[in-house]
Amino acid sequence: MFIKRSTGSAGGVSLLAALLLVGMFALISLDSGVAFAAEDVVATNTDVVYPPAPKLTAADYPQVKGFNGRVAVWLAAQLHLWFAAFVLAVPIFVFIIEAIGMRTRDKRYDDMAYEFIKVSITAYSVTAIFGGLLVFFLVIFYPQLFQYLTTIFKESMIYYALLFFAESATLYIYYYGWHWLQGGFRKWVHLTLGLLLNAVGTALMFLANAWATFMMSPGGVDMAGVFSGDTWAAIHNVLWNPLNIHRVLANVAFGGSIVGAYAAFRFLSSTIADKKAHYDWMGYNANFIAISALLPLPFAGYYLTAEIYAYSQQMGITSMGGIFAWLFIIQAVLIGTLFLSANYYLWCGMGRSDGAVRYNKFVKYLAIVIIAAFLVWFTPHTLVLTNEELKALGGPYHKYLGPLGIMPAKNIAVNMMIIFTTVSFLIYRRANKIPIVSWVKTGNAVLFALFATGILNILFLGIYHGYFTNTAYKVASSIPQVLTTLTIIVASTVIDALMYKGAREVAPLHWGRIPDRAQYALFLLAVAFTWLMGLMGYIRSGLRQHWHVKDIFRDASPDAFTPTLGYAANVVSIGAIIFLMLVIFIFWLSQLAGRKSSSAHYWKAQAT
Amino acid sequence: MKNLAKVVAFGLLTIGFFTLFSNFGIPQLEPAPPPADEELDLSAMTMEDFVALGDRIFNGKGTCTLCHNPVGGRAPLLDNAAATIRDRLRNPGYGGQAETLYEYVRESMLEPSAYVVPGFGKAGTNDTESPMPAASGGSARLAEAETLAVIAYLQDRWGLDITVEIPADAAEASQDESATAAAVQRPLGSPQEAFAQFACTACHIFEESGGQIGPNLSRIGATRDKEYLRRAILEPNADVTDGFLPNLMPNTYAQQMYVSEVEMIVDYLAGRK
Numbered sequence: 111m112f113i114k115r116s117t118g119s120a121g122g123v124s125l126l127a128a129l130l131l132v133g134m135f136a137l138i139s140l141d142s143g144v145a146f147a148a149e150d151v152v153a154t155n156t157d158v159v160y161p162p163a164p165k166l167t168a169a170d171y172p173q174v175k176g177f178n179g180r181v182a183v184w185l186a187a188q189l190h191l192w193f194a195a196f197v198l199a200v201p202i203f204v205f206i207i208e209a210i211g212m213r214t215r216d217k218r219y220d221d222m223a224y225e226f227i228k229v230s231i232t233a234y235s236v237t238a239i240f241g242g243l244l245v246f247f248l249v250i251f252y253p254q255l256f257q258y259l260t261t262i263f264k265e266s267m268i269y270y271a272l273l274f275f276a277e278s279a280t281l282y283i284y285y286y287g288w289h290w291l292q293g294g295f296r297k298w299v300h301l302t303l304g305l306l307l308n309a310v311g312t313a314l315m316f317l318a319n320a321w322a323t324f325m326m327s328p329g330g331v332d333m334a335g336v337f338s339g340d341t342w343a344a345i346h347n348v349l350w351n352p353l354n355i356h357r358v359l360a361n362v363a364f365g366g367s368i369v370g371a372y373a374a375f376r377f378l379s380s381t382i383a384d385k386k387a388h389y390d391w392m393g394y395n396a397n398f399i400a401i402s403a404l405l406p407l408p409f410a411g412y413y414l415t416a417e418i419y420a421y422s423q424q425m426g427i428t429s430m431g432g433i434f435a436w437l438f439i440i441q442a443v444l445i446g447t448l449f450l451s452a453n454y455y456l457w458c459g460m461g462r463s464d465g466a467v468r469y470n471k472f473v474k475y476l477a478i479v480i481i482a483a484f485l486v487w488f489t490p491h492t493l494v495l496t497n498e499e500l501k502a503l504g505g506p507y508h509k510y511l512g513p514l515g516i517m518p519a520k521n522i523a524v525n526m527m528i529i530f531t532t533v534s535f536l537i538y539r540r541a542n543k544i545p546i547v548s549w550v551k552t553g554n555a556v557l558f559a560l561f562a563t564g565i566l567n568i569l570f571l572g573i574y575h576g577y578f579t580n581t582a583y584k585v586a587s588s589i590p591q592v593l594t595t596l597t598i599i600v601a602s603t604v605i606d607a608l609m610y611k612g613a614r615e616v617a618p619l620h621w622g623r624i625p626d627r628a629q630y631a632l633f634l635l636a637v638a639f640t641w642l643m644g645l646m647g648y649i650r651s652g653l654r655q656h657w658h659v660k661d662i663f664r665d666a667s668p669d670a671f672t673p674t675l676g677y678a679a680n681v682v683s684i685g686a687i688i689f690l691m692l693v694i695f696i697f698w699l700s701q702l703a704g705r706k707s708s709s710a711h712y713w714k715a716q717a718t
Numbered sequence: 719m720k721n722l723a724k725v726v727a728f729g730l731l732t733i734g735f736f737t738l739f740s741n742f743g744i745p746q747l748e749p750a751p752p753p754a755d756e757e758l759d760l761s762a763m764t765m766e767d768f769v770a771l772g773d774r775i776f777n778g779k780g781t782c783t784l785c786h787n788p789v790g791g792r793a794p795l796l797d798n799a800a801a802t803i804r805d806r807l808r809n810p811g812y813g814g815q816a817e818t819l820y821e822y823v824r825e826s827m828l829e830p831s832a833y834v835v836p837g838f839g840k841a842g843t844n845d846t847e848s849p850m851p852a853a854s855g856g857s858a859r860l861a862e863a864e865t866l867a868v869i870a871y872l873q874d875r876w877g878l879d880i881t882v883e884i885p886a887d888a889a890e891a892s893q894d895e896s897a898t899a900a901a902v903q904r905p906l907g908s909p910q911e912a913f914a915q916f917a918c919t920a921c922h923i924f925e926e927s928g929g930q931i932g933p934n935l936s937r938i939g940a941t942r943d944k945e946y947l948r949r950a951i952l953e954p955n956a957d958v959t960d961g962f963l964p965n966l967m968p969n970t971y972a973q974q975m976y977v978s979e980v981e982m983i984v985d986y987l988a989g990r991k
Contacts, residue, residue, distance in 0.1 A: 333855045378721045420841065423792060423849040424857060427784055436744045436926065443739060630728055637732045656752035661857050665752075672749040679740030683733050690729050694722070 160261065163335025163663035164254050171667040172250060179251030180669035181681060184651075186247050188644055188685045190240035192364075193692075194318075195357070195643065197237050198311045199365025200230035201281070202358075203399050205304040212297060222392055224288050226369050228703070231285050232696045234278075252667075255658045262330070262337045262344050263321055270317045273310055280307040312358070319353050320345040325659050326650070327421045335662040348421045352414040359407050364639045366400030371636035372697050374629035377622075387622035393632055394459060400635060401452045405531065405599065408445075408524050409592050418653070425653050425660065436675055437649055439488065442520075444642040446484035449527050451634040453480060456538045458628035463542035465616030472537060479530045486523035489514040518576020521588045525568050525595045529561070532599050536606050543613040553609040557602055564598040567591075640689060644682035652678070745926045750914030753779045758863060760884055765870070768884050772864075772871025773968070777917030780858045780868060785850070788931070793850065794835050800876040806833075820881050823869050827853040827860075906979055909986035916975070921967065932967060933959045939990040947984045951975070 164170075171179065204223045211219030248256045260267065284303045291300035328335075330343030337344070373393035380386045419426030428434060457473050460466035489511055513519060547553070568591050575587035654660045656670040664670075673681075763771070776782045785793035794802075803822050806812050814833035816822035825832050830848035839845030853860045853868070860868070863885045870882040906912045913919060919928030922935045938947070949956050954967035971980070 375721070375725060378725070420849075422851070422856075424781060424784055424851070427792070436747065439744055440736070440740050444736070633725060633728055634732060637729050638736075641733060641736050655857075657857065661851070661855065661859075670752050674746045674748060675744060676741035676746050679737050683737040686733055687730070690733075694726070 160337040160339065163258060163331075163659060165664070166254055166666040168666055168668055170254055171252065174250065177251075178669070179247070179667070183244065183247045183251055184681055185685050185688070186240055186244040188647055188682070189689055190237060190244050191647060192640060192643065192685075192689045193233050193237035193240055194315070195361040195364050196368050197230050197234045198315055199361035200226055200369065201284075201304060201307050201311060202362055203366065204230075205301070205308055207395070208301055208304060212301065218391070222395065225392065227285050227288070229369055229372050229696065229700050230365075231281070232699050233693070234281060236692060236696070238274075252658070255663070258335070258659070258663060259321060259324075262324070263341070265341055266317050266320065266345060270314060273314050273317070277307070277310045277314055280310055315357060315361075316350075316354050317345070319357060320347070320350055322650075323347050323349040323353050326418075326425070326654060328659050328662055331659075331662060333662060335659065349414070349417055352410075352417040356407070356410040356414050359403050359410050360643065363400050363403035363407055364643060366396050366398075366403060367632075367636040367639040368693060370396030370400060370632040371693075372396075372700075374632035375694075375697055377629050378626060383622055390462075390622045390624055393455075393629065397452060397455050397632060397635070400639070401531065401535070404448060404452070405528050406596075408528065409596070412588065412592065422660070428655065429649065429653050434649055434652070437645065440645060440675065440679070441642065442484070442487040444638050444645065445524075445527075446487065447638040448635060448642070449480055449531055450484065451631040451638065453477070453531055453534045455628050455631040455635070456534045458624055458631065460538060460541050461625070462620045462623050463616065464620075465543070466541035469537045469541055476530050476534055476537075480527055483523040483526040483530070486514050487520050487527075489519070513577065516576070518572045518587070521576070521591055522568060522572035525572075525591050526565070528595055529565065529568075529598055532602060533561070536602060539606065540610065542616050542619055543610050544616060545609050545613045547609055547611070550609060553605055557605055560598060560601055560605075564594050567594050637686070637690065640686045641682060644685055645679070648678045648682060747925050747927055748910055750910060753914075758861065760863060760886070763884055765880060765884065768867050768882075769871050769874045769880070772867035772869070772874075774915060775860065775864050776868050776871055778915050780853065780860060780864075782868075783917055793838060796872065796875075798876070799872075800878060818881075819878070820869060820873070823872055824865070827865055827868065906976075906982075909982055912975075912979055912983050916971065932962060935987060935990065937990050939988045942988075944984050944988045947987050948980065951980055951983065 173179070204227045207219050207223040207226070211217065211223065245256075280303060284300070284307050287300060287303070291297060291303075324344055324347050327348040328344070329347035330338050330340045332338070370393050373389045373396055377386055377389035377393060380389060415426070415429065418429060430438070453476065457476075460469065460473075545553075571587045571591050571594075579587075652672055654665075655672055656665050657663060658665045760768075782796075786796050788795060800819060803819050807816065807819070807822060812833055814822070814825050814829075816825045816832075830850040830852060831846070834845045834848045836845050838848070840847045840849045851858070853865055854862075866882045866885065870880050873880045873882065906915055913924065918924065918935070921931035922928050922933065923930060924935045926936070942950075946957070952972045954971075975983075
């Protein structure tokens with residue numbers, strides 16, 4: 111009975127939000143020809159007539175007493191993105207975990223996959239609510255911008271709304287049909303539904319990404335903003351695919367960290383050993399998911415940045431210089447936090463294994479390298495100095511630390527962090543196993559050679575090309591560095607998997623034998639991911655500076671200025687606190703389904 | 719409930735740390751405000767004013783110094799480019815349409831890909847495509863009169879005769895109704911505006927941002943008094959700080975700035991301790 115009530119609530123809210131969205135699009139579409147003056151309308155080579163981007167004044171931006179339009183839109187968009195990232199990511203790894211369960215015939219995977227999707231199902235309706243709120247705020251505070259975007263993307267917005275229905279229907283059948291569609295052919299049907307759910311969800315995100323990236327690198331429009339009528343050109347703009355790739359990976363990493371926090375919370379709340387073991391296992395898998403997606407994420411970020419430079423050198427320089435240069439110091443703190451907390455959790459997790467004692471001695475070296483890499487990433491390029499300090503130092507850079515502030519050093523640092531996190535994973539995987547293949551020594555030698563030559567290659571590329579050649583080589587050398595790291599990750603994982611195929615266990619793993627402080631590493635991972643996403647949302651949007659649509663549609667509102675990093679951090683923090691409070695509420699809701707109170711006489715007994 | 723309280727407190731502390739670090743752990747740079755849209759009044763403008771306008775656009779709205787600077791090596795330097803351009807026009811490898819220096823500069827500004835200086839093309843285009851947006855487009859969106867003013871400024875900077883004529887009517891010469899601050903504009907209202915307008919950070923580090931051609935201004939008030947600062951702006955070669963080269967800072971600010979603007983900048987810098 112309880113489940114049925116829950117269905118009505120979540121589904122009703124989602125449908126309502128979807129209807130609101132469709133209604134808004136319809137209204138805006140009907141109204142789209144009104145605000146543009148007739149003389150501004152330009153005929154194109156199609157039958158349809160499109161207007162140029164409007165030229166606005168501050169008076170064109172409605173003001174609502176007690177509200178700052180930009181902050182309202184900022185928070186609504188960020189909260190929508192956080193929840194959307196979560197509900198789109200969870201089905202991706204739920205699908206994979208379900209498939210692993212089917213392949214291994216291990217029901218624990220199926221149960222875990224169900225528990226993950228259960229957490230995300232309530233978040234789905236919250237996503238829709240914030241989506242609706244975002245549309246309302248855009249229409250209220252930025253009506254001309256919304257109207258302009260609607261003119262170009264009206265078809266895709268309709269498809270978006272329809273896909274939203276498809277997503278809702280598929281998700282609800284997938285979730286509520288979980289126990290019904292079990293065994294044999296039915297299970298295959300269920301897995302196919304999972305695939306369909308992910309396909310629809312990904313399509314939804316890609317469409318929304320097209321609108322966001324159009325504002326950064328507009329396609330299908332001329333310099334005046336007149337739309338050519340080619341919707342695909344507007345969708346398939348320069349930054350669309352780089353952002354798509356970046357967001358898919360980031361969503362999975364973020365989703366993994368959030369369900370990891372859920373598992374950590376349940377672990378801390380559990381008093382029964384079996385429950386603790388279950389949630390420990392769940393937390394480990396969530397951390398594995400988060401880190402698996404985190405490792406390639408810097409490369410996706412690099413690709414996105416390189417494409418931003420290629421599209422507009424000015425936008426690229428703005429992103430890496432001036433005010434935004436300092437943002438990357440904050441980012442370094444957050445990335446360092448992510449890597450350290452993920453590694454710390456793995457090292458604590460080695461306590462589950464009786465065989466881990468063989469590897470414990472290596473942990474301190476791993477920690478030293480990762481912390482050193484973090485400190486290099488953290489080192490600023492220039493220093494705030496008085497003239498006396500400047501003289502004493504002999505220039506604006508420190509003699510020894512100055513060279514660590516530039517990109518070649520940071521490229522080395524991030525590659526080292528990733529490689530040594532991979533080593534942590536390999537050690538953790540090996541901790542409880544004894545290989546039985548005959549080529550163990552050879553395999554270990556090959557692995558050692560792989561890591562050693564790879565690390566030397568990265569150091570050589572970074573130091574030689576970074577400090578002894580010109581700028582073009584400095585940038586170009588980062589690509590072989592990335593390829594080296596990827597080669598190490600893939601090759602070492604394959605060799606290690608083959609070497610430990612059929613390996614004996616030292617002893618059964620003691621799931622649940624992990625200190626409580628390790629759970630806080632999982633919380634730290636979730637909080638840092640959340641905050642980092644908010645921060646990077648600020649820079650992605652802030653790169654446009656005083657343009658709604660870069661270089662073709664100017665923002666003339668009183669809030670067109672670029673805020674300081676402190677101001678942006680405060681907004682991100684407020685959003686992150688709201689998000690995490692709602693996530694805790696959702697965790698609590700997901701537990702409610704399992705709680706029952708029984709009364710012998712239902713209502714009358716209590717009334718008497 | 720105890721665990722919930724601990725988790726919430728841990729989350730708030732973590733967010734608090736990130737917030738405090740972002741507010742107090744790094745310099746809080748106040749980005750330049752968006753460029754103002756003001757009417758361009760060419761009717762009463764002398765050639766000196768027109769060159770000054772070009773200077774302001776080159777170092778401000780045009781964002782030319784973002785790439786044409788000695789730090790990043792992303793675009794050719796324009797300091798003494800006249801001789802280089804003349805050589806290039808005679809070189810059979812030059813693929814553009816220009817025949818005179820004026821035409822070359824104009825072509826470079828409005829059709830940057832007509833000829834790309836070797837080594838400065840977009841990656842993968844073999845120097846057939848320039849990363850520079852046309853000056854009439856991109857974020858600069860220079861009007862025709864503004865483009866001409868920049869050419870006049872460059873000709874003046876290179877010590878050449880100015881061959882550009884001031885357009886008779888800004889409205890006719892303009893592609894864009896929004897024109898930048900004219901030479902006869904009102905005095906600027908804040909030091910931040912002045913810093914943006916006169917592109918101080920193109921050469922000076924200020925609050926951790928900017929070029930390194932001139933001394934760091936972040937805490938200049940701790941070591942220099944107002945009199946020194948005023949002289950440094952109006953007569954930059956009178957007293958050059960050790961370790962920096964003379965003749966790099968423009969000595970035209972006495973003509974370009976209002977007295978109130980000079981005093982505002984001097985007061986502001988003197989307070990940076």
